[in-house]
Amino acid sequence: MHCLTNTFMDHSPPWKTGGGLAEYAVAPASLTVARPPEVSAAEGASLPTAASTALQQLKALRVTSFDGSGGGNNNAPKNVLVTAASGGVGHYAVQLAKLAGLHVTATCGARNLGFVRGLGADEVLDYKTPEGARLQSPSGVKYDAVAHCATGTPWSAFAPVLADSATVADVTPGIAATARSFLQKVTLAKQRLVPMILIPKKEEMEWLADMTRQGKLKTVIDSRYPLSRAREAWAKSIEGHATGKIVVEMGDEE
Structure with a gap:
């Protein structure tokens, strides 16, 4: 499950500082990548952890x-x-x-x-x-x-x-x-x-974003929830039966 971002894609902040479901979070610039306009915010939010994990797994x-x-x-x-x-x-x-x-x-x-x-x-x-x-x-x-x-x-x-x-x-x-x-x-x-332990790498995230931009890699969104319903999103994630990604959207509430 990931928060929806707008312009930038970043790996999750260090576990010690958290921030996974906050409206604002601080991330190192070295682990931040500009989201190509062809990649939606939901796709951009899903790539950094899930797709990066899959890529490092295959490597x-x-x-x-x-x-x-x-x-x-x-x-x-x-x-x-x-x-x-x-x-x-x-x-x-x-x-x-x-x-x-x-x-x-x-x-x-x-x-x-x-x-x-x-x-x-x-x-x-x-x-x-x-x-x-x-x-x-x-x-x-x-x-x-x-x-x-x-x-x-x-x-x-x-x-x-x-x-x-x-x-x-x-x-x-x-x-x-x-x-x-x-x-x-x-x-x-x-x-x-x-x-496997995910080790964030900026060059891998740039490559994944480019593959998504080209249409060679697709993100499937199972469901979307506003921040006010984050508890429901977590419950669905914990069930382990989502098809693709669960996204929590920041901004206007339903």
Whole structure:
């Protein structure tokens, strides 16, 4: 969920100072980018955290190019799984993986199967079906990489569907995931779980804004709320069933 901004796009202020749902917030100029006129305020508000997280997630999976060349290097994955693919981060991850030229399998709820296919996913799984719960690709491919945007999925669910040297980039890591990542690192395991922490980068935000300006990356807005109804917006966000982004709009109240 993000506040709607007007002229500038900025990463969320440091967590120590907050300001996520304020009418005014201070952000470092080094992390602020002018919003292109072709990019709406709602799109601009959604890119800095969600799209940046998806971009850094794919880079952690060894994807270095998004020009359709297959990831940009010999170590880039070919078959990628994106979990919670209809959500805020997930719907960007699917699009970016397809821009890289990867084969994408995605999970989501039954009502969003068509939506995720429309984003470009090659195969889509309903996570509530037996196949979806097992994360099993309909074509039987093993995943070289996983852009994990969901919560509560144990490593045991990933292990059977991963290629020998696969990487799972987890944007919502808990204590168990962090511990497993450390253990895999010290034991030199080939299959690796990588806990993700967003590190704001101005050049990435400029690139995402330009991709949006060109129409190559789209932001899907699930719903909009005025600031006076921010409590409702948070409640919907916490439910975890939004399709795309939830936006809180500043300015005129309904």
